[in-house]
Amino acid sequence: MRLFSRLRDPELSNIVIYGIATGLAAVLILVQTRVLWRALTPADFGVWALLDPVLIPVASIVLFGIDHAIVKQLRVDHLPLRVVTGNLLVTTLPAAALCLLVIGIIFHLSFHSGWTTALLLTVAGEALMLMMQTAFRATGAVRLFAALLLSRNLLYLVLLLGIQANSGMVSLSVGLVFLTRGGCVMLVGMAAVAALRPVPRIDWARYRDALHYGFPLLLTTVIYAVTDMTDRWFLADFTGVVAVGVYALHLKVAAILSQAIVIPFGLWFPPERFKRINDVDEGRSFFIATATVLALICGYLSGCVWLARDLVLSLIAPGIVASPLILACCLAAVTCLALSHAFNVGLLMPGHTRKNAICTVYTITATVLAAGILVPLFGMNGAAVSRLFGGLVLVGVTAVWSNRVFPIAFPFATILAYFAASAAAAAALNRAATGHGLKGLAVALVAWTAVTLLFAALWWTRLRPARGVRSRPFRRQSGRQG
Structure with missing residues (x-):
């Protein structure tokens, strides 16, 4: 009975849910890697291996670190989550759009890639995902966080397999791979915004505080x-x-x-x-x-x-x-x-x-x-x-x-x-x-x-x-x- 009551403890159950969700996400990522290993040429797989790990850090750059301040403004400043998230999402839009433009120009001029737009879509979607994931875990909404994490990975895997099966292509291009990922994270991120229903309110003082901390x-x-x-x-x-x-x-x-x-x-x-x-x-x-x-x-x-x-x-x-x-x-x-x-x-x-x-x-x-x-x-x-x-x-x-x-x-x-x-x-x-x-x-x-x-x-x-x-x-x- 003591063990059973301990398992019902909210803190322990949250850790268990985090572990299960990220464990399942890890399995999905490994399956995605196997699919990409077979779908990309060795050279394209190497290019993907160089670019894929930097997408989330670049998404953090687009946000200028304000996602880190959600926990601080919620726990220390005791502001409502919907207000914090709504303010930061709205007030960061001009800086985020400018940052994406600069990143796109630099990448295009440096690599002359035909899939710059696909990368920018992925970065923007990952930035939105960072905000929503941080918002959910800041309040201990681990089930929503788990749903967000698993849905983006599962949808990405299903689309990769579907594109391969329906198009009859033996191999995929790197641009199509990133375009698929960008569409997935943007779609799931927008669904998370709809579930949270943040209050869009401009508060430049709070935005500056978020920048200062994050x-x-x-x-x-x-x-x-x-x-x-x-x-x-x-x-x-x-x-x-x-x-x-x-x-x-x-x-x-x-x-x-x-x-x-x-x-x-x-x-x-x-x-x-x-x-x-x-x-x-x-x-x-x-x-x-x-x-x-x-x-x-x-x-x-x-x-x-x-x-x-x-x-x-x-x-x-x-x-x-x-x-x-x-x-x-x-x-x-x-x-x-x-x-x-x-x-x-x-x-x-x-x-x-x-x-x-x-x-x-x-x-x-x-x-x-x-x-x-x-x-x-x-x-x-x-x-x-x-x-x-x-x-x-x-x-x-x-x-x-x-x-x-x-x-x-x-x-x-x-x-x-x-x-x-x-x-x-x-x-x-x-x-x-x-x-x-x-x-x-x-x-x-x-x-x-x-x-x-x-x-x-x-x-x-x-x-x-x-x-x-x-x-x-x-x-x-x-x-x-x-």
Whole structure:
């Protein structure tokens, strides 16, 4: 009965819904990748792999970061959601339209592409989706968020398959692929607007407040997007777009972890952070427990995906053999990204958001230097190592600087020891399972689960007596936000 009542807890049910929705979305994305792998030529797939990841960051640029301020204006300023969303949607239209025009001109002059309009439609639709997704999760409307997320991915997949089947085309063009995606996100985004029914009200003071709060976070998003693409750009320059396509397949496999953990956590954690900061210990016990559980989950799922890499990649792209090193680095980089969110409490306080961009500047500098040295020497392996190096810098710098603003006694040494021991255990299980087919993989996964449970029990036993407030309290600062 206690377990049943716990499952009915709204906070836990919200996390479960986030997890299920993003998990199903991850499956749909993997199916989309398989369809595109077969429908595009290797060169076109490489072009798609270079452009597809930057569409959402570019959509954030079109919004100038105001989507980040929805949670702040709702939770901190206590404004109604329909008023906040309506004001931001209306007042951002002139700047967004001008930004889209500039992006279109730059892209057309740089690449002389015949499908610039398709890209702009996709960017505009993704910008609208960002606003609506943030609005739904800001109020905990997880079912609406889940419906929005799944409908856009399902509709996109159905249309891709339908176009292929009805036209009789063996292969699709990159322009048609982006046009299809743009139409899907715009249609679903408009349906979400109709469901929310925002109040269109112009309030330039609130818009400026949203810019003030969200623009530094936008800089962080953009810089991180550049960091995320650095290895692919160097790889395209030195080995060509076909190699980028193969490398992107490994990133898609690693994205299973991102879709299952990082995205749901990133959706759930920001509003929860604002609520927990009002606890007696200002949320420190909660933040320590959250980081601990997140590290355990990331380690376990990373091991599962890595051990089953050959099976998973063959489902996405038949004929491609997975690289253990590349996938391990990609999974570790995703884990670093997840933990950088969990460790980042202080830098998302009003008045400190600009520091996130500085942390990401350190990250991109490290990634560019590593990629510039390693990719020409080691190709895809060098690209993967440079990605991991950038992730380590991101989580390290973010944790240190956030702790200066808001001290929390995170168990950093224990987390590092856990990941080292887990990596050794996964390598040993992989060696034992090699050559034994699906039966060996099944045994390895069962053994991996048992090893993780053992590590978790040892860790939690050690952590519980020490958990609590062990550092000076945070004093909220008054002053300008940004």
